[in-house]
Amino acid sequence: MISLDDMMVFAKVAEKQSFTQAADDLGIGKARVSQIVSKLEQALNTRLLHRTTRSLSLTDAGAHYYEKCKMIGDIATQANAETQDVNQVPSGTIRISTPSTALVDILSEFLHRYPEVRLDIIESDSYSNLIESRCDIALRASSTLEDSSLYAVKLGYFCDMICASPTYLATVGTVDTADDLLRLDWISHHIVHGDKQLTFTNNQGQTTHLAHTPKVQVRTAASVKEFVLNDLGFAIMPSFMMKEELAQGKLIRLLPEIHDLQIPIYAVYQEKAFMPLRVRALIDFLKQKENAFG
Incomplete structure (x- = not known):
């Protein structure tokens, strides 16, 4: 009978594309790893x-077998984690990348609920590489997620x-059409909107393009907000x-008839x-806060 442990060893070799790295991760000898794969x-x-003196790659059969081994490993690990966590209380540090300090209230509520948790927050509007930045979670506002190797949970939508202000x-007069915005100074979030053209999308999906040059370019939404205020x-x-600022006037x-774009926000891990x-x-907590993002 084929051992599940041997299948997990093969999965590690396939993941690392190296007997040596797999052996290091597993804490066993390279010769033992090679022996297990040969036995399989x-x-x-x-x-x-496929083995050469310089490289290692999966055959078609190996690639298919790896996917099945990985699936079995994920299920086993999840089952163990869920069983171990039944009587545990969330604790320790979560490193999270978030695009906005506006989410501080939500995260504060989470900390009050789980006082043994600590947060290490990276405030950034740029694409956050979870591996390089050592983040557990990144909150991303995007219509498309560019990295298919990551998992994502949709938390809700914002407009x-x-x-x-x-x-x-009061200094620029009435704004009735998109062209009227050409008389106004534009504060651009450079990462999101660039510096040459504005694109507006209404709730019917119709787009309007407006060539414009920004008065100010910044790289965070918080800075955009401060310049506008x-x-x-x-x-x-x-x-x-800007919920609070809109409510307070x-x-x-x-021009909501010109731009009323609904954008999903994800927790990516x-x-x-x-x-x-x-x-x-x-x-799980963020998923319960869907209305907080709108």
Whole structure:
């Protein structure tokens, strides 16, 4: 009978594309790893790996077998983690990348609920590589997720809006059409909107393009908001960042018939099987806060 442990050894070799790295990760000798893989191939009567002195690659059969081994490993690890976590309390540090300080209230509520959890927060609007930045979770606002190797949970939607302060609008006159925005100064979030053209999308999916040059370019949504509140121009901003200011009349929404774009926000993470209880608790908590993002 083929051992599940041997299957997991093969899966590690396939993942690392190296006997040496797999042996290091598993804490066993390289010769033992090679022996296990050879034994598997004999038992299956199938070559799983192409080996040369310089490289290692999966055969078609090996690739298919690896996917099945990985699936079995994920299920086993998840079962063990869930069983171990039954009577545990979330604790320890979660490293999270988030695009906005506007989510501080939500994260504060999570910390009150789980006082043994600590947060290490990276505030950044740029694409966050989870591996390089050593993040457990990244919150991403995007219509498309560019990295298919990551897992993602949709937390909800927010609305992208054009807005400006009433003090600034009093100096520039009425704004009734997209072309009227050409008379106004544009505060651009360079990472999101660039510096040459604005694109507006209404709730019917119709788009309007407007060539414009920004008065100010910044790289965080928080900076965009501050420049707009300082009466320096208009900007496109996410609804969750300016709920309070809209309610208080400190900001005014412009041309909702031109731009009313719903954008999903995701919690993105690397692995399901090895996810600590504290990270699962945060994802589950955020999923319950769908209305907080709108």
